[in-house]
């Protein structure tokens with residue numbers, strides 16, 4: 266039972282044909298070709314597949330694509346500025362050496378951005394809690410936490426978002 | 427890319443439409459709320475279904491509504507909405523804290539409170555605090571409405587009292603009575619993302635003297651196929667003032683009632699020790715808070 270649905274991803278509409286059981290992560294990666302979103306465990310544990318759905322970080326490996334027809338989805342490709350320059354949170358990750366192999370990075374950045382959007386002034390504990398569902402298999406957590414702290418400070422100083 | 431077996435998808439807009447669908451095809455359907463349990467079970471082929479009814483976007487089924495005598499929480503309210511609710515913290519803090527302990531933030535933005543009890547896992551985070559807060563589970567079908575206590579809803583591991591045409595629509599939690607307080611605690615194997623080895627909620631109500639215990643309730647999860655409501659702890663506590671000796675006895679009573687199993691998460695022996703420790707700590711905390719309330 267294939268169905269045509271429209272997915273709004275990074276403020277662009279994509280018409281895709283899906284079956285009800287297609288997972289959002291597969292549709293984003295394979296049908297649409299945005300491969301920034303990663304698929305790690307497929308079980309909800311690693312957070313590599315995190316995307317923002319209506320502003321909230323959610324796991325695209327546990328989301329049926331068909332449930333997202335009326336929603337706004339943001340993937341890592343939608344984070345940079347329109348002119349192609351990096352978003353300050355991406356700069357912060359680079360500046361702090363928070364990226365090793367990069368597999369966890371898209372999910373980390375989206376979880377971190379969602380945290381700062383709901384709580385612009387998080388404690389270190391709150392940062393760690395917010396990314397506890399994102400596994401970094403290169404175990405670069407210290408630099409990741411510093412990068413998020415520095416982005417939070419920047420938002421506090423300049424109101425940058 | 428079809429790793430799930432085929433099913434038909436339904437996206438009703440209103441509660442009435444959901445109940446109609448359940449009356450028609452409830453025996454051949456699964457409801458989808460946050461999907462954090464259901465999608466995994468479909469993927470792992472632990473279950474198969476001909477129909478999936480998405481209830482997550484039915485507005486009347488979600489939200490936190492304060493009333494004259496308490497609060498009503500819709501079944502499709504997400505765990506993160508509960509965790510982030512500033513209004514709930516003061517009187518229903520045990521539930522808010524339990525919500526903050528469920529999975530990761532991404533899991534909590536998806537998972538719903540109705541899905542948590544309906545999945546009926548012995549280690550579910552919210553049934554124990556809901557019991558401690560004297561919540562009522564509201565169950566509806568086209569045939570009508572009935573209500574049960576959370577502890578009577580779960581029958582065993584992934585078994586509950588729902589008929590095929592029924593669903594959970596909301597939870598009603600009364601305003602806490604004077605001089606009472608509820609607490610929640612959980613112990614897993616690491617600090618984040620764990621499935622609880624033991625979880626527990628306690629409610630203590632004091633007489634007007636703010637010392638003598640008028641009523642007590644202790645519920646533990648993860649230590650048996652369904653949540654256990656202690657019988658020994660209230661009979662120890664009612665009519666008395668809390669002291670160290672009594673706290674020790676509370677721990678022993680809870681330990682004697684828990685019937686934990688050994689599994690990959692923890693041995694039965696470890697779980698029993700944790701039951702004792704949590705029972706002592708949560709009873710003391712609830713008592714102290716009740717003196718202030």
Ligand SMILES: Cc1cc2nc3c(=O)[nH]c(=O)nc-3n(C[C@H](O)[C@H](O)[C@H](O)COP(=O)(O)OP(=O)(O)OC[C@H]3O[C@@H](n4cnc5c(N)ncnc54)[C@H](O)[C@@H]3O)c2cc1C
Nearest residue numbers: 309457459460461462463464529538540541542550551594
């Ligand atoms: C990585 C990960 C970590 C987790 N950690 C925890 C944890 O620490 N603690 C914990 O308690 N749980 C945990 N869970 C389990 C899960 O997130 C919760 O049980 C959650 O509350 C389920 O809600 P849901 O809305 O996602 O349910 P769904 O998966 O949508 O549904 C679960 C079941 O309930 C039924 N259902 C849903 N809503 C209703 C309703 N209103 N009426 C009747 N039936 C209904 C569905 O048909 C299905 O059978 C975890 C899950 C994952 C993936």
Ligand code: FES
Nearest residue numbers: 305306307312326
């Ligand atoms: S791939 Fe979704 S959480 Fe691991």
Ligand code: FES
Nearest residue numbers: 365369401402403
């Ligand atoms: S940088 Fe390699 S997984 Fe995190």
